[in-house]
Amino acid sequence: xxxxxxxxxxxxxxxxxxxxxxxxxxxxxxxxxxxxxxxxxxxxxxxxxxxxxxxxxxxxxxxxxxxxxxxxxxxxxxxxxxxxxxxxxxxxxxxxxxxxxxxxxxxxxxxxxxxxxxxxxxxxxxxxxxxxxxxxxxxxxxxxxxxxxxxxxxxxxxxxxxxxxxxxxxxxxxxxxxxxxxxxxxxxxxxxxxxxxxxxxxxxxxxxxxxxxxxxxxxxxxxxxxxxxxxxxxxxxxxxxxxxxxxxxxxxxxxxxxxxxxxxxxxxxxxxxxxxxxxxxxxxxxxxxxxxxxxxxxxxxxxxxxxxxxxxxxxxxxxxxxxxxxxxxxxxxxxxxxxxxxxxxxxxxxxxxxxxxxxxxxxxxxxxxxxxxxxxxxxxxxxxxxxxxxxxxxxxxxxxxxxxxxxxxxxxxxxxxxxxxxxxxxxxxxxxxxxxxxxxxxxxxxxxxxxxxxxxxxxxxxxxxxxxxxxxxxxxxxxxxxxxxxxxxxxxxxxxxxxxxxxxxxxxxxxxxxxxxxxxxxxxxxx
Ligand SMILES: Nc1ncnc2c1ncn2[C@@H]1O[C@H](COP(=O)(O)OP(=O)(O)OP(=O)(O)O)[C@@H](O)[C@H]1O
Numbered sequence: 345x346x347x348x349x350x351x352x353x354x355x356x357x358x359x360x361x362x363x364x365x366x367x368x369x370x371x372x373x374x375x376x377x378x379x380x381x382x383x384x385x386x387x388x389x390x391x392x393x394x395x396x397x398x399x400x401x402x403x404x405x406x407x408x409x410x411x412x413x414x415x416x417x418x419x420x421x422x423x424x425x426x427x428x429x430x431x432x433x434x435x436x437x438x439x440x441x442x443x444x445x446x447x448x449x450x451x452x453x454x455x456x457x458x459x460x461x462x463x464x465x466x467x468x469x470x471x472x473x474x475x476x477x478x479x480x481x482x483x484x485x486x487x488x489x490x491x492x493x494x495x496x497x498x499x500x501x502x503x504x505x506x507x508x509x510x511x512x513x514x515x516x517x518x519x520x521x522x523x524x525x526x527x528x529x530x531x532x533x534x535x536x537x538x539x540x541x542x543x544x545x546x547x548x549x550x551x552x553x554x555x556x557x558x559x560x561x562x563x564x565x566x567x568x569x570x571x572x573x574x575x576x577x578x579x580x581x582x583x584x585x586x587x588x589x590x591x592x593x594x595x596x597x598x599x600x601x602x603x604x605x606x607x608x609x610x611x612x613x614x615x616x617x618x619x620x621x622x623x624x625x626x627x628x629x630x631x632x633x634x635x636x637x638x639x640x641x642x643x644x645x646x647x648x649x650x651x652x653x654x655x656x657x658x659x660x661x662x663x664x665x666x667x668x669x670x671x672x673x674x675x676x677x678x679x680x681x682x683x684x685x686x687x688x689x690x691x692x693x694x695x696x697x698x699x700x701x702x703x704x705x706x707x708x709x710x711x712x713x714x715x716x717x718x719x720x721x722x723x724x725x726x727x728x729x730x731x732x733x734x735x736x737x738x739x740x741x742x743x744x745x746x747x748x749x750x751x752x753x754x755x756x757x758x759x760x761x762x763x764x765x766x767x768x769x770x771x772x773x774x775x776x777x778x779x780x781x782x783x784x785x786x787x788x789x790x791x792x793x794x795x796x797x798x799x800x801x802x803x804x805x806x807x808x809x810x811x812x813x814x815x816x817x818x819x820x821x822x823x824x825x826x827x828x829x830x831x832x833x834x835x836x837x838x839x840x841x842x843x844x845x846x847x848x849x850x851x852x853x854x855x856x857x858x859x860x861x862x863x864x865x866x867x868x869x870x871x
Contacts, residue, residue, distance in 0.1 A: 356428050371417040371418070372414040372415065372417050372418050373414065375413050375414050375416065375417055376410040376411055376413055376414025377410075377414075379409060379410050379413040379414070379594060379598075380406055380409075380410035382598045383402075383405065383406045383409060383410065383594065383597055383598055384406060386597055386598050387402045387406070387597075389685075397478075397482075397597075398478075398481075398482035398485065398486070399482070399485040400478065400479075400480070400481030400482035400483065400484055400485040400486070401478035401479070401481060401482045402597075403481055403485070404474070404477050404478040404481040405474075405478065405593050405594065405597055408474055408477070408590045408593070409590050409591065409593050409594035409597070410594075411590070412586065412587045412589070412590025412591050412594070413587075413590070413591060413594060415583065415587055416587055416591070419580060419583055419584060419587065422577070422580055423580050426574045426577045426580065427574070429570065429571075429573075429574055430571050430574040432570075433567050433568070433570040433571035433574075434448065434449075434567075434571055436563075436567045436570075437543075437564060437567045437568060437571065440547075440556055440560045440563060440564050440567070441546075441547070441550050441555055441556050441560075441564070443546055443550065443555075444543055444546055444547060444550075444564055444567075444568070445571075447539070447542050447543050447546045448539055448542075448543055448568065448571055448572070450539075450542070451535055451538075451539040454535060455532070455535060458528065458531045458532070458535075459528075459581060462524055462527070462528050462581065462585075463581060463584065463585050463588075465520075465524055466521060466524045466525070466581075466582065466585035466586075467585045467588045467589050468589075469517050469520040469521040469524060469585075470517075470521060470585055470586045470588070470589035470590070471589040471592065471593075472513065472516075472517035472520075473514060473517035473518055473521065473589075474589055474590065474593060475513075476510040476511075476513040476514035476517060477514060479510040479513075480507060480508065480510050480511070480514070483506055483507040483509075483510075484507050487503050487506075487507055525582055528578055528581070528582070529578065532578055536572050539568075539572060540568055540569065540572055543564065543565075543568040544564075544565055544568070547560075547561045547564040547565065547568075548561065609686070609687065609690060610676075610678065610683065610687040610690050610691055611676075613641075613675070613676030613677075613678075613691075613783060614641035614642065614676060614783070614814075615641045615642065615675065615676065615691075615783035615784045615813055615814035616638070616639065616640060616641040616674075616675070616676055616677075616814070617637075617638070617639040617662065617673075617674070617675055617784060617814060617816070618637075618638050618639075618672075618673070618674040619635050619636060619637045619638075619658070619661070619671065619673055620636055620671050620672045620673070620674065621634050621635070621636050621670065621671040621672075622634070622635045622636070622658075622661060622668045622670065622671030622672070622673060623635070623668065623669050623670040623671055624654075624657050624661070624666055624667075624668055624669055624837075625669045630837050631654050631657045631666075631837050632654045632657050632658060632661075632668075632837045633836075633837045633838045634670075634671070634838075635654075635658065635671070635837075635838070635839045636671075636839070637658075637832055637839060637842065639814055639816060640814075640829075641676075641814055642811075642812050642813065642814055643814060643815075643829040643830070644814075644815040644816075644817060644827070644828040644829050644830075645815070645816055645817070645828055645829065645830050645831070645832055645842075646817050646818075646819040646824060646825040646827075646828035646830075646831045646832070646845070647659065647816060647817065647818045647819065647831075647832050647834065648818075648819050648820075648825055648831055648832070648833050648834070648854075648857050649833060649834030649835055649840075649857065650835065650857065653834040653835055653836060653837065654834050654836075654837040655788075655818045655834055656788055656818065657837075658816075658834070659694075659786045659788050659816055659818060661673050661680075662675075662680065662692050662784065662786055662816065663688065663692050663694055663786065664680060664681070664688060675691050675692070675783075675784060676691075676783075678691075680692075689713060689780065689782070690781075690782060690783075691782055691783055691784055692782050692784045692785075692786060693713065693776075693777040693778075693780035693781075693782035693784070693785050693786070694777055694785075694786045694787075694788065694790075695770075695773050695774045695776075695777040695785070695786070695787045695788070695790030695791075696773055696788055696789075696790055697770070697788060697789035697790060697792050697793075698766075698769070698770075699769055699770060699772065699773025699776065699790075701759050701764075701769065701772055701773070701776075702759075703759060704758060704759065705753075705755065705756050705757060705758055705759065706748055706751065706754075706755050706756070706757050706759060706762055706772065707732075707735050707755040707756065708759075709759050709772060709776060710735045710738055710739060710744075710772060710775045710776050710779050711731050711734065711735050711776075711779055712776055713776055713777070713779070713780040714731065714734060714779045714780055714781065734779045734781070735755065735775075735779055736755075737778075737779075737809065738775040738776070738778035738779035738809075739755075739772075739775045740805070740809075741774075741775070741778050741805050741806055741808070741809030741810070742771045742772070742774035742775035742778060742802060742805070742806065743771055743798065743801055743802045743805055744768070744771040744772055744774070744775045747768055747771075748772075765793075766793035767793040767794045767795070767798065769793075770790060770791060770792070770793045770794060771794070771802065773790060774787075774790055774791070774802065774806065777790070778806070778809055778810065782813075783813055783814060784813065784814045784815075784816070785810060785813050785814070785815045785816070786815075786816045786817075787815065787816070787817045787818065788818045789818050789820060790817075791803065791824070792820065792821075796821075796823065799821075799823075799824075800823070803824075803827060815828075819831075820858070821858065822845070822855075822857075822858035825845045825858070826845045826846075828845065829844070830842055830843065830844055831843060831844065831845050831848055833848060833854060833857075
């Protein structure tokens with residue numbers, strides 16, 4: 345009976361071995377690809393609610409977390425194989441004399457007592473190691489983003505020291521891991537031969553008293569070696585600690601995304617916006633406090649306020665880049681929390697102060713956020729023609745067409761090869777927002793790099809191209825606020841007043857929001 349059990353166990357171990365080989369190839373790569381994909385989505389999609397981390401930390405979590413999760417399947421199959429082999433060896437020992445496996449099992453509580461603190465401490469050391477790695481990556485990414493400042497300030501050495509300052513923590517965590525592993529190897533290195541000697545002793549005694557034959561003694565020595573061979577697989581436990589640390593950093597990052605995605609289009613609408621009693625709190629700070637604001641369809645509302653008053657938070661709510669802690673945001677009566685990404689992109693377009701241009705060519709960068717027309721409705725050829733026309737019209741509206749045509753390959757110039765000034769980048773960002781064709785346009789300081797004359801031209805051309813669309817414009821220049829139908833004035837996250845620029849201008853504290861040069865211009869316009 346025990347021999348049958350042992351044969352079954354050995355067979356299972358062989359099957360587990362075969363499965364492990366497969367798991368190593370397909371399962372592991374598939375699992376890490378799946379986890380990395382989920383992490384990338386979480387990193388890019390504001391709706392995931394993933395913690396806001398630095399770019400380097402995100403990259404390091406995606407790399408380490410993905411590989412940790414990919415190692416889980418082979419590790420589990422290897423652990424199963426090891427346990428089955430041990431059980432089979434113990435069963436075979438039992439067929440010789442039931443006393444012999446009992447001698448070996450005496451070592452089990454000792455092994456457990458050594459392993460338990462090891463896994464906890466080793467996981468802590470792996471976490472500390474991965475955190476230090478993330479901090480270094482974060483600082484490096486920051487420094488690369490500010491390369492011009494570092495070079496201009498001549499602070500390369502200082503930056504190198506700052507980037508590498510977590511190195512001692514990294515080293516300490518690495519050393520701690522090695523020390524723990526060494527300690528474990530020593531403990532098991534002593535335990536294994538001690539148990540082997542104990543089994544041989546017990547088998548020798550059994551031979552002496554006539555319980556077993558000399559042949560069985562030789563077999564018992566072999567089975568005991570087989571059972572104890574599994575103890576040598578402590579690298580499984582070491583690996584497990586690293587995987588636990590990496591997986592914890594994945595679980596913390598990957599959250600379910602809501603709502604369900606779909607391609608259903610938003611029913612047509614005029615672009616009325618309503619912020620209903622919206623509050624936003626971040627890190628214990630009230631960024632927006634019970635804000636209620638209605639923006640009539642087709643109108644332009646300027647958002648003004650001192651630095652840090654919540655202007656970007658308010659505009660970020662519309663594109664769900666900022667999630668409200670209380671209240672609702674509605675576009676044409678639809679709660680934006682319920683919209684799919686496609687519907688939201690159909691409804692809201694952004695022009696940023698420092699737009700990042702994504703896409704291969706300049707034309708791609710302009711068409712980047714333009715929703716694709718479902719293929720069933722239009723042929724690829726018509727789609728290409730429409731795209732080309734939309735790009736051209738958008739570039740013209742943003743006063744970008746002229747400088748784009750001067751680029752080496754015009755609209756086909758690769759973005760990386762396009763030498764663009766800050767103002768030109770802003771105009772491409774505006775063109776991208778126009779090409780998106782959304783009913784609501786948010787301009788967050790999107791014309792700040794343009795000189796006053798160019799800004800006036802761009803704004804005029806944009807109002808023609810975007811007439812009828814609702815606009816929310818973060819304004820730092822009085823001239824921009826003066827052009828809006830109404831101005832929403834924010835102070836410390838609260839909406840202080842909503843009125844026309846001309847009426848607000850009578851308030852001296854309102855005038856202090858704008859620079860004196862712009863004041864003169866605005867005053868001229870309001871007269
Ligand atoms: N994720 C966050 N964690 C902590 N504080 C935040 C967060 N986001 C915004 N804040 C704080 O909320 C306040 C409002 O920020 P916001 O960017 O909306 O201001 P703003 O009016 O657009 O300022 P500026 O004109 O300088 O761009 C600031 O004090 C900012 O530090």
